[in-house]
Amino acid sequence: MNHHPHPRPIGGPLLDRGMVTLLALFGIAEGVIIWRFVAGLGAVSNMNDGYAWGIWEPVNVVVFTGIGAGAYSVGLLCYLLNRGEYHPLVRPSVLVGAIAYSLGGASIMVALGRPWNMYWLAMPPMWNLSSVLLEVAICVMGYVCVLWIEMLPAALDRAATSRHPRWSAFGRRWGQRLARAMPYIIALAMLLPTMHQSSLGGLMIVAGPKLHPLWHTTLLPLLALVSCLAMGLGTVVVLTAMMKQSWNARHDHELLVDMCRVNGGLLVLFAGLRVADLMAAGKLDFLAVPDFYLIVFVLEMALFLLPAFVFLTGRVENSRARFVAALSAVTAGALWRVDAFLTCYNAGESFSYWPSWGEISFTVGMAAIGVAVFIAITRLLPVVVVHDTPVPASIAAFVLSAKPEEAAGRSGALTAH
Amino acid sequence: MALTISRRALFGVAVAATAAALPSRAEARPRVVAEPDAVGLLYDSTRCIGCGGCVAACKESNGVPWDGEPTELDCTTRNVVKTRNLRQPSAAGASTAFVKRQCMHCVDPSCVSACMLGALHKQGNSKRVPGEPKGTGIVVWDPDLCLGCRYCEIACAFSIPKFEWLAANPRIVKCELCRHRADPTHDGPLSVANPACAEVCPAEAVVFGRRADLLAEAWRRISAEPGRYEPRVYGESDGGGTQSLYLAAAGVSFQDLGLPDMPSESPASLSESVSHAPYLHGLTPIALYAGAAAIIRRNRRRAEDESAHHGEDSK
Structure with a gap:
């Protein structure tokens, strides 16, 4: 694949103001973690016996891994459907995936009440194979390893370009060896998310009596799988736009349009499956009750269908509309996931829940360290394909002062070339 | 062009998803009954x-x-x-x-x-x-x-x-x-x-x-x-x-x-039937893995052959 432009380390300062902000947010989360292990989960969270997972499982695990599913969906397009032109998007997507899944796993370890018993997970004879959560746990742990192995070529490429002859030889030798093994690793990277993303949805099937009928369905696994693909593709579009803005990263208009059309299909598929399932299960009556759940349902469907409308019409050519639509596709999947795990889960009349500041700062801090790690790695290792004149600015700075008009203007200029 | 790809992508997704997630009631596990001395x-x-x-x-x-x-x-x-x-x-x-x-x-x-x-x-x-x-x-x-x-x-x-x-x-x-x-x-x-x-x-x-x-x-x-x-x-x-x-x-x-x-x-029976059925006792993951590995290898070999034949102007 030597006709593809090669990724390069972005370079630039590791510790700028954006980075310090991100690390400070993570520092607060660290404080929460320490206090949680001293005084118990109840001391930092509003979790209770009814809402035993609070926001950590629904957001830090279920939503973060959905965002990280870009590695899965872009991989499917690039490797299984043989769309080699997606190759420049693979490394950034895999890096987001590796970080997001690692954060999900780390969050679980903080949320576990008795993490010191985790060593039993290494002993397959002790596994309860009926447990959907066990399937998720084992599969996610394996996938985190696979994702970081998929990132190794970036590190080895960097080593190969080292001025130190020994490093350079090491990088080239192991880079070649890894390249030979890669198809088998990538196949694993396609299989594992298929399994655990559907199982993530399946987690809530057993909670049937406590989940609102509009969300409880035996299609939960399939819906979770489709939603992670849509979230993943949406994330990659958002990420690409942000990297172009911050680092003048390569921005292949045709490719993004193509990917968004696929995403449009996925979003329509999700909405269609959901409505067809409600019809088949005779649950349409619930849509006639004007209550909170109806508002949530309509909001979800709007967030799924509006981006689909943009993606499947000419509006997808407009980079600003595409950016907003992609963001909406990610939000749609995230909202559906939080709703199925928390908002539309009803533990009974004696329980209520609203996240505490401790819970929120942990979630925010974990997201912040994820962004920080992404920036640090892209600055040091060849992950992103950039144009020859990099614009030094951090993603954080972009987030703080986003100018969509400018983004639209620039991508217009790029289309022309 | 874009539409053909989306159809192909959707087809691939649909196949993978069906294999991985469609509940098959035929595989439902037997009903658990109370033990006589429970x-x-x-x-x-x-x-x-x-x-x-x-x-x-x-x-x-x-x-x-x-x-x-x-x-x-x-x-x-x-x-x-x-x-x-x-x-x-x-x-x-x-x-x-x-x-x-x-x-x-x-x-x-x-x-x-x-x-x-x-x-x-x-x-x-x-x-x-x-x-x-x-x-x-x-x-x-x-x-x-x-x-x-x-x-x-x-x-x-x-x-x-x-x-x-x-x-x-x-x-x-x-x-x-x-x-x-x-x-x-x-x-x-x-x-x-x-x-x-x-x-x-x-x-x-x-x-x-x-x-x-x-x-x-x-x-x-x-x-x-x-x-x-x-x-x-x-x-x-x-x-x-x-x-x-x-x-x-x-x-x-x-x-x-x-x-x-x-x-x-029981909710457990529903959950386990839906979650286990698509696995076909472990056959599905193995088949998916083998299929994916074969396709990825074939695709890579083709890409290598192509670039060997056409060199840099293949794009």
Whole structure:
């Protein structure tokens, strides 16, 4: 694949103001973690016996891994459907995936009440194979390893370009060896998310009596799988736009349009499956009750269908509309996931829940360290394909002062070339 | 061009998704039935006088200090008696009713299905603790296998398992039918457990025994006084059946007592059928992996051949 432009380390300062902000947010989360292990989960969270997972499982695990599913969906397009032109998007997507899944796993370890018993997970004879959560746990742990192995070529490429002859030889030798093994690793990277993303949805099937009928369905696994693909593709579009803005990263208009059309299909598929399932299960009556759940349902469907409308019409050519639509596709999947795990889960009349500041700062801090790690790695290792004149600015700075008009203007200029 | 790709992509996704996630009812696991010597409780809401003696006895026998009458189950309360306001008054005109709540010891428990390592398990099924009595059906908790993930709390339709939120080394707390008070010198149910709540009840509102015997006793009470009882035993088949059984006064719905309305298929059975069926006993993952690896290798070889033939101008 030597006709593809090669990724390069972005370079630039590791510790700028954006980075310090991100690390400070993570520092607060660290404080929460320490206090949680001293005084118990109840001391930092509003979790209770009814809402035993609070926001950590629904957001830090279920939503973060959905965002990280870009590695899965872009991989499917690039490797299984043989769309080699997606190759420049693979490394950034895999890096987001590796970080997001690692954060999900780390969050679980903080949320576990008795993490010191985790060593039993290494002993397959002790596994309860009926447990959907066990399937998720084992599969996610394996996938985190696979994702970081998929990132190794970036590190080895960097080593190969080292001025130190020994490093350079090491990088080239192991880079070649890894390249030979890669198809088998990538196949694993396609299989594992298929399994655990559907199982993530399946987690809530057993909670049937406590989940609102509009969300409880035996299609939960399939819906979770489709939603992670849509979230993943949406994330990659958002990420690409942000990297172009911050680092003048390569921005292949045709490719993004193509990917968004696929995403449009996925979003329509999700909405269609959901409505067809409600019809088949005779649950349409619930849509006639004007209550909170109806508002949530309509909001979800709007967030799924509006981006689909943009993606499947000419509006997808407009980079600003595409950016907003992609963001909406990610939000749609995230909202559906939080709703199925928390908002539309009803533990009974004696329980209520609203996240505490401790819970929120942990979630925010974990997201912040994820962004920080992404920036640090892209600055040091060849992950992103950039144009020859990099614009030094951090993603954080972009987030703080986003100018969509400018983004639209620039991508217009790029289309022309 | 773009549309062809999206169709191809969708097709690929659809194939993968169908293989991975479509529930096949044909693969549904067999229904779990109560073991012949399973033990449980019969609670008769019409006989209960709400004295709370069972609540105090429960705390005492589990070594929990008394700190006032509890209103809900929590990590220091394995058993509680609640006064429920009825939406529909009973046939006798009562607007409230008592209900005792503790673990239902389901025939096919959601918590046991959900538990990653079998920390919550039917007594006798532990892979770690040998020699537990078999066939009692008591749902017990093993601290050494519990990761504290609290999926049991999410899964339990009755919201029974409780977690010690303010402990650095938290436990899952729930009724285990006072198995620690079992007396091996006895025959029958008392040889495996002896719930303090049933022992102290002055009104025979709480009875401990073999589930089969309790079910017979419940139906005997209903047929002896048909005007007194709602003609149904909650837990006989609700949620796949439970080993704690409930009788309500005539005209009182079990939902008004706070017991959920559940089909006779257990949530565990539904969940496991949907989650396991697509795996075809492990065949699906292997086939998907092999297929993916073969396609990826072929694609890469083709790309290499192409660039070898056309060089740099292939794009």
